[in-house]
Amino acid sequence: MEAIKFEKVHFSYRDGGEESEVFESDSAFSLDGIDFSVEEGEFVAVLGHNGSGKSTLARLTNGLLSPASGKITVLGMDASDEKLLFDIRKSVGIVFQNPDNQTVASIVEDDVAFGPENIGVPREEIGKRIDFALRAVGMESYRHSTTTRLSGGQKQRIAIAGVLALKPRVMILDESTAMLDPRGRKEVVEVVRRLNREENITVLLITHFPEEALLADRAVIMNRGKIVAEGKPQEILLREKELTESSLALPRAVKICRGLQRRGLAVKDAFEAEEIADEIARLTVAGGGQVLEQSSQTPRVETGKGSIICENLHYTYNEKSPFATHALCGVDLSIASGEFFGVLGHTGSGKSTFVQHLNALLRLPSSEKKYKPKKVKKNELPPPKTLLTVNGFDLTDKKTDFKELRKTVGMVFQYPEYQLFAETVFADVAFGLKNFSEKMSETEVENAVREAIETVGLNFLEVKNRSPFDLSGGQRRRVAIAGVIVTKPEILVLDEPAAGLDPLGKEEIMALLHKIHADWCKTVIIVSHDMDEIAENCTRAAIFSEGKILAVGTPKAIFSEHKITEEAGLDIPFTAKLTEKLAQKGIVIHSDFTTADFVQKTAKYIETAGAGTGLPPEGGQTNA
Secondary structure, eight states: OEEEEEEEEEEOTTTTOTTGGGSOTTOSOSEEEEEEEEETTOEEEEEEOTTSSHHHHHHHHTTSSOOSEEEEEETTEETTOGGGHHHHHHHEEEEOSSGGGSOOOSBHHHHHHHHHHHTTOOHHHHHHHHHHHHHHTTOGGGTTSBGGGSOHHHHHHHHHHHHHTTOOSEEEEESTTTTSOHHHHHHHHHHHHHHHHHSOOEEEEEOSOHHHHTTSSEEEEEETTEEEEEEOHHHHTTOHHHHHHTTOOOOHHHHHHHHHHHTTOOOOOOSSHHHHHHHHHHTSOTTOSOOOOOOOOOOOOOOSTTOEEEEEEEEEETTTSTTOEEEEEEEEEEEOTTOEEEEEEOTTSSHHHHHHHTTTSSOOGGGSTTOOOOOOOTTOOOOOOOEEEETTEETTOTTSOHHHHHHHEEEEOSSGGGGOOSSSHHHHHHHHHHHHOTTOOHHHHHHHHHHHHHHTTOOHHHHTTSOGGGSOHHHHHHHHHHHHHTTOOSEEEEESTTTTOOHHHHHHHHHHHHHHHHHTOSEEEEEOSOHHHHHHHOSEEEEEETTEEEEEEOHHHHHHOHHHHHHTTOOOOHHHHHHHHHHHTTOOOOOOSOHHHHHHHHHHHHHHHTOOOSSOOTTOOSOO
């Protein structure tokens, strides 16, 4: 039986839909004549660029939207029949990308219970389902916590638990693991796979992660409202032409294989580190090869402007309430001027809390106007002092000019497009500039706004008078970043800047940040769950766990210490996994864990070993 069937389905937000601002206004159809079906019990992955129609497909499936034309059948029920909508929604659970869009209660267990209660599940059974769902996403200890005090990743786990508690026949995950740390993402996908296999739940997984798509029975690529390719994931994810045209990218494993192929090495395409290591070992003469020196990434060490010095930083949410949460527990960290610095950690580790201190969004008690130091009792030692100096500003001192600080330390939040609020792009970008530089003339403001908009890769004349809500998701993110960099801050802090973007969008955002860093921004700090993103871009990084710092160093250094990454609930970059597999085979490659450096060093190693190079095997590509 077909669980989902689309027959020549068209849908356009331009046709009077209430959510037209969510999608690109120059796209006539969000779905353009889709024919698509999913068998009951099948696990299907849907990939595509931002705005390709993936989320529209999901919302049409459970009746949140209605097609302009065509027919949709869900579990044998006609989705156009309003009398059947309740039964369809009871059977089709959907988890959205942003958990704030589906959090309905103030306490975690109430939020998870909301769905089962609404479909009439008996009270005793609801309790069992709450236990199952929270255990499945690793959030049992947060059962009685307030949802508003959870981190973004923790909220996402609760949103997934709320759908798991429904025990739906069809489960749709719309980029719902994008904000989770690697361990959390793996745990959630494993739960979904188990439900698919053991409970025969049909799964529609919308994702940008190739590793997740590989777990599916079938993969579908969408581009501009159409399905442009479908088949087994292991085949689809090798089609570089279709992936590139759809703003997607080859999996990192395949990129490494293709990089070696371009150097004339007969390496077969593979998805697993073990497979690639076997291929490299096959090409290497036993005992041969030159061990190359480890490359190093040394930051431009400076002090003063652009630097951060933090000692003994503590922070507790709801300090005087029963819900007190210790987010930071004595953090010591120094970031030099000139660094491109990464902040890593599991969900709830304190990363976001730390970076929000850097421009005083969260202020230390001693910096508050009403603060009075506590008198130290006789024979008691005074508490250790906290030191927090950012860009030359003392953030422990109430006399500090915090407005001037925020002008020089820019902050871009998770989902920065939600920072947008003005009627036009120009007004939105100019808002902060006018607040910080009240004496600027209109001409000076216009020139600064133009420069910021063009710096993020948008055409000033085309977008300046448009509503930011009429732009695509990637464009809105660029406008939000423009609104922060318009003041040319000396320190730029970004919390998950590439989360939720398609691979091409991620590459463009990171290239933009490197350009800003090279041109005028002294220090860039990014918070990320993506280990490969940190390895590819950062000079140094710090790993947070339970409000403390476990390690600080170059990506090469911290990702070589497996005990630390395991303790922090993190994964390691694919190049690090591959390096480890090769070392087990006696092949030692010293690289900085970037893909380009790894390919270069490995190719030189094989060439030095003097082993079988030449034309790629059948099916390989050298000009990818």
